[in-house]
Amino acid sequence: MSNNFVIEKLSAKNFDEFVSLIRRLADYERLEPPNKEAVRRLKNDGLSKNPKYEAYLGKISNNYVTYIMFFMGYSSFLAKPTLFWEDLFVLKDYRGKGIGQSMFNFCIKKAKERKCGRIDGCILDWNKPSIEFFEKNNAKRLNWLYYRINLVN
Amino acid sequence: MSNNFVIEKLSAKNFDEFVSLIRRLADYERLEPPNKEAVRRLKNDGLSKNPKYEAYLGKISNNYVTYIMFFMGYSSFLAKPTLFWEDLFVLKDYRGKGIGQSMFNFCIKKAKERKCGRIDGCILDWNKPSIEFFEKNNAKRLNWLYYRINLVN
Numbered sequence: 001m002s003n004n005f006v007i008e009k010l011s012a013k014n015f016d017e018f019v020s021l022i023r024r025l026a027d028y029e030r031l032e033p034p035n036k037e038a039v040r041r042l043k044n045d046g047l048s049k050n051p052k053y054e055a056y057l058g059k060i061s062n063n064y065v066t067y068i069m070f071f072m073g074y075s076s077f078l079a080k081p082t083l084f085w086e087d088l089f090v091l092k093d094y095r096g097k098g099i100g101q102s103m104f105n106f107c108i109k110k111a112k113e114r115k116c117g118r119i120d121g122c123i124l125d126w127n128k129p130s131i132e133f134f135e136k137n138n139a140k141r142l143n144w145l146y147y148r149i150n151l152v153n
Numbered sequence: 154m155s156n157n158f159v160i161e162k163l164s165a166k167n168f169d170e171f172v173s174l175i176r177r178l179a180d181y182e183r184l185e186p187p188n189k190e191a192v193r194r195l196k197n198d199g200l201s202k203n204p205k206y207e208a209y210l211g212k213i214s215n216n217y218v219t220y221i222m223f224f225m226g227y228s229s230f231l232a233k234p235t236l237f238w239e240d241l242f243v244l245k246d247y248r249g250k251g252i253g254q255s256m257f258n259f260c261i262k263k264a265k266e267r268k269c270g271r272i273d274g275c276i277l278d279w280n281k282p283s284i285e286f287f288e289k290n291n292a293k294r295l296n297w298l299y300y301r302i303n304l305v306n
Contacts, residue, residue, distance in 0.1 A: 032230060034232050053229070076187070079190075147294055
């Protein structure tokens with residue numbers, strides 16, 4: 001990794017860049033990006049005293065090119081927290097340089113610091129590069145089916 | 154539902170029954186139950202001032218027959234919390250009486266109170282009764298693959 005790569009915690013200072021990266025990820029995943037009202041909630045929920053999620057941004061020479069977002073789950077059987085990664089995204093022009101790996105290493109470090117038993121996450125079934133990335137990182141595909149109940153339309 | 158069915162939050166008072174229900178679930182799912190050290194962590198993590206998970210038990214005539222355990226995740230695109238159910242279990246002799254449904258209704262109520270956008274959860278692919286239960290509750294199977302990195306052996 002380039003030695004001018006820096007990881008920053010989400011803050012009021014880099015919040016706009018965070019939203020712009022989320023929009024780029026939504027575009028890549030062919031999903032709806034956050035609207036104006038959602039951006040306001042993201043700010044409250046991420047920067048309040050008891051944040052509802054954690055996010056970190058990575059920058060190279062003052063360009064924000066990547067972010068990771070996660071939260072803490074829990075395994076009853078292990079009786080240990082689970083770090084659940086929600087998003088890991090690197091801008092297209094910056095892929096293949098080890099940036100995603102640096103971000104994920106950071107995430108593994110956080111999980112170990114917090115004595116997590118597992119790191120869990122979901123990958124869209126058509127997202128081959130992502131599947132290869134996580135399998136390279138010793139992620140095993142489980143025989144669990146992922147279900148969702150939508151409470152908003 | 155029988156009108157002597159009561160839902161209680163996890164507390165020091167019902168903690169032993171909670172552990173005994175987790176052991177029964179582990180048995181049903183053919184997974185390792187929590188060991189002694191894990192039980193100690195479960196207690197600290199669930200009953201501390203900032204608990205790492207939430208659990209509720211259901212009892213009929215003073216018999217604890219069901220529990221649900223969940224935690225709060227977050228969706229970046231919706232900018233809303235996600236209620237993530239980890240376990241929902243009803244003792245075999247008490248199934249088919251609407252007890253699981255009462256517990257899950259309680260969970261939906263909690264999700265709405267907290268303005269969650271979604272309720273997410275995973276189901277073992279061979280667990281047909283559970284799949285039917287959640288599909289009846291409008292849960293949709295997503296085209297996400299569930300991956301895990303184990304940090305403990």
